[in-house]
Amino acid sequence: MDFDVINTTTKDELLTAIEDHQDTNFRIGAGYTDLIMNLRFQPTEGMTLINIAQMKDPSFISIEEQQDHIVLGTLVTASNIVNSPLIKLEFPVLHEAALSVASTQIRNSATVGGNICNASPSADMAGALVALKAVCCVLNSKGEERIEPLASFIVGVGKTSLDKNEVLKSISIPRNSGDQLKSGFEKVGTRNSMEISIVSLAYHFQLDESGKVVDAGVSCGAVAPTIPFAESACDFMVGKDLDGLSETDKEEFAENVLKYATPISDIRASEWYRKEVLFNISQAIFD
Amino acid sequence: MKIVFKINGKQVSMEVKPSLLLIDLIRDVLKLKGTKPGCLEGECGACSVIVDGEAINSCMYLAINVNGKEVSTIEGLTGTENPLHKVQDKMLEHGAVQCGFCTSGIVMTTKAYSDKCLEEGITPTREEVKKSLEGNLCRCTGYAKIIDAAEAVYKK
């Protein structure tokens, strides 16, 4: 590896660096847990890395509690998420997803923004955030901001809607409106640790006092080029009483989730297994 | 690029190549060979060191990002009064070391976690101890003795 680095510690430095490098080959580096492997297998001569790991600007690094949203700076790490009591309480799905990422060491470095911008279908935190209907706040080199739902921000394997002069600043998650929650993250892999999801299912159901679903968010990971939000499965659940779900309801829910799965076969699992297991876990979350 | 940081308690300032990895800074530049390269892909934890109190994989970390921070490696645990740190003592006592190639990383991860537990006043369960070491592969021991040793560290 052989590249040049521009270190940025403030928003202005970052924007200037991006602006200055519009005509060159540059990458943004946050926690480096994806990037280093990427860079190792490609020629890096003449490349510039804009390092945001030492950024001091709070909007990039903190978890901020607002009235209607919780805002995660792009540099919030998986460990920050795991250790946040607020997130554990309000968004168990995100807590579990972050806790399922690799290892303590990786979680201490891995940022939520990197997880999203790397745009892998098996990104766990991104999966939970899609289910939570999170929205990305994107900044361009002129300092202008735009907002885009995460579900459409990730457009394909390794691809986001970011322009060359844009950077992800933060992610906001709408706060819960229901009285109770059924929220969790199912990760399928061969081992209990150090697994990249073979399939994952993120779900976040908000219930009213009586246990009826008032809002639903479901996404599935590693079964499509993006991380699809399973809209029809959510629609199916709204209005249902979770305690009173019949076996056919569960099956119908699972079938709805499965509609979003167009997996491939690779060395980790076959298309058949991915579909079968997605169906099974979708059904089983209600048991 | 110039960086200023503390390594095992000592302030240093040096010029480094921007693309240098922390593991190479530690092993090749500072010649601290106790930090081990097991995979260089973030999978094995043999290269674990502590940066500002947190265990990280030094093979997945740019050297320039330790600027202004405090780094400790296995060499930093050897004190003047006690030749071995409590974590190291327990590892030895419980037979947690066979070939020892994974050991530095395991000691550093355990050290970081035990400091955290101490600070927060908690005694982790065996399951939590296992979870804290999930990123440290060991091919020799089957982990049981490592977990025993780590648990003994947390016991008050």
Next chain:
Amino acid sequence: MKKNLKIIGKSHKKLDGKERVSGKAVYGHDIELPNMLHGAILRTKYPCANLISIDTSRAEALGGVECVITAKDIEVSNISFKRDHPVLKNGTVNCNRDEIAAVAAVTKEIANKAIRLIDVKYEVKEGVYDPIEALKEDAPRINEFGKGEEKFGNKNIAETFHYDHGDMEEQKAKSHVIVKKTYELPRVTHACMATSNITAEYSEFDGRLTLWSSTQVPFLYQRDIAHALKMDPSKIRIIQPIIGGGFGSKLDMHPFEPICALLSMKSKKPVQILFSREEEFVLSPTRQPMIITLTTGADEKGKFTFREVDIIKDNGAYTSWGATTPFVMMQTFSSLYQIPACSFDSKAVYTNNPFAGSFRGYGNPQATFALETNIDLMAEELGMSKAEIRLKNANFKGEVTGQGLHFKTCGAIPALEKVLEKSNYDQRATERKEGRYLRGVGLGSMLHVGGGAKIYRSDGCGTTLKLDDYGYLTIITGSNEIGQGSETVLAMIAMEELGIDEDKIKVINTDTDVKPWDVGVHASRTSFVAGNSLLGAIKLIKEKLSKKASELLEIESDSWTYDNGVMLANEQEIKIDKVAREIHFGSPHELCSVTYFYEPPSSFQDKEFKGDVSGNYAFASQAIEVEVDTVTGNIAVLGVHVSQDVGRVLNPVGLQGQMEGGVATGVGYALTEEMIYEEGILKNPSFHGYKILTTTDMPPVHFYPIETYDEAGPYGSKGAGEAPLIPTAAAIANAVSDAIGVRFNSLPITPEKILRALSEKKEKELVS
């Protein structure tokens, strides 16, 4: 034999543990010599091709490159067990590991860059990746040095073994059940935490070569390197830095080792080669993949009658020590449980796959998996308990098996009974299974050599003892420490026998210029052979000491005790260092030093592979409980009960560590590990794709040693290192079958295989 001991039998900390736990231990990766260059190797892009041209000019022109070598620049002999493996390839490449050129440069980066600048033109050929295809008449000849045609009547056969005993026809006639099954075993690898490495330094002045190598058989290695480089073995000095894991991977010498020496010879500077993790996966030897067809019979009472075994092993492109694994496998088939008749045939077949090597267990995990599954199936057909059928046929003390193995002590039945009791087997095996999580319990037993194995001309080990003027003891042993704790056991023996404190004992074992000969670490032999060798040396030094002490104290005694630095007899005492000094400074003016060579009493097998090949034999049983998640197909191993006849426990904590480590590898073999090859190319060369267990996957291991006090072993002990992983996969497969009612004939049993089996089972149930 059951004498009271002070040190032996009590847990002892690892001798050099402090160095290892403080990061001070020097591994191969940590060596830096003045002016050292870094070597890198160019490997083939295609597993099967003709080499049309190799152009190294651009690499040579790169600044910082000191030398480049290809086959045409070197004068070497073929290497490997069958000498069918060229060090650098010329003309053709036969598998994805093949070395084409090597570079030495001032930095690793430059060396790697230079490799990429070497231009090779290939004519790609269609490879043969299936041993059954390779056996066909019209298959191409894969290894041009193979002697298959002359020796075995097929050009692609590298080695065959045939063994038999008993009256097969008679036993078949007696059989009430006969089960025939074919099993397929995958390629797995050691995945040592430290990657392979070597540092070489050649002196042009005296023609001597020093290698810092992680070999586990330094004296055989010295001979192999000498053969490859056409040198005098005595001009080669092997120094063994601390090894980051062995498990059998360092038994064969591999091309990168003579290549590193050649780079040093050519550049006249020290050269180091360190493998990346990816190279380690691609290049290090594997466990033999094989297809085992096993037919077994039992009479109506469940007594075993016969076994017929036919094995096809994928040898890969070249032949390693791994080709001799049938030695071990045939023992399991001929002698694990009482068996009146057995016939065994195996072929190792050349393919364009990477060649296999030796791996802890040496063929035995594969054999045991097949055998223990067949035993379960026979029990099912007979409507008999799986525990009962095993007990009924178990090996016993005094048994001489059809192959001639003599079980002078035997813990087979106690081990089996122990795990049955501790796992609560009878109750578990009859529990009803329902719901999402299904539990099952399975059994597996094993037999392995416990006192070395005579496969080389000598299976011995030398020891030199030096007691200095101050009462400090140096043990110079031929044996090697690869993390398994043998050094510690040796120090414990010396403490026990001579009453010398641990901090006055040093073990020297890393330098062939210094240490006496030993065949190397394998076959669970080190504690046994090196321990006996040390005991022999101790006997000699005691003779010296007691003679002098008797003289000094003017007493007659042949029963001295040694305790706490003091020798005692007839209620008189004298300090051991004083005796040593008197030997040195008084008459006869000798050093208090002795040398002893121990050769185990085992015999060579005859041409029919019959004979008592080991000093003693280890027996073990495991009962394993699993839980299958029918939603995901994941299998959780809940608990592993291991009982093993270890003769006698020497160092409990060390032994327990061997058990847990072995079981971890066994569980990986059963459930998670597999090298995925497609058309000769490895698809998962990383810890990410090749899944060894993590802390959160490791089940609790409950270990119950059985002590049978075998006369042959030091203090009655037997070798124990390989056994714990041998029956694990078998027991897990049997447990899974108990849980879900489906049998698996191949490993690993992945979640995907489970879900497929469950869905097929469901379909079948719907149909009927």
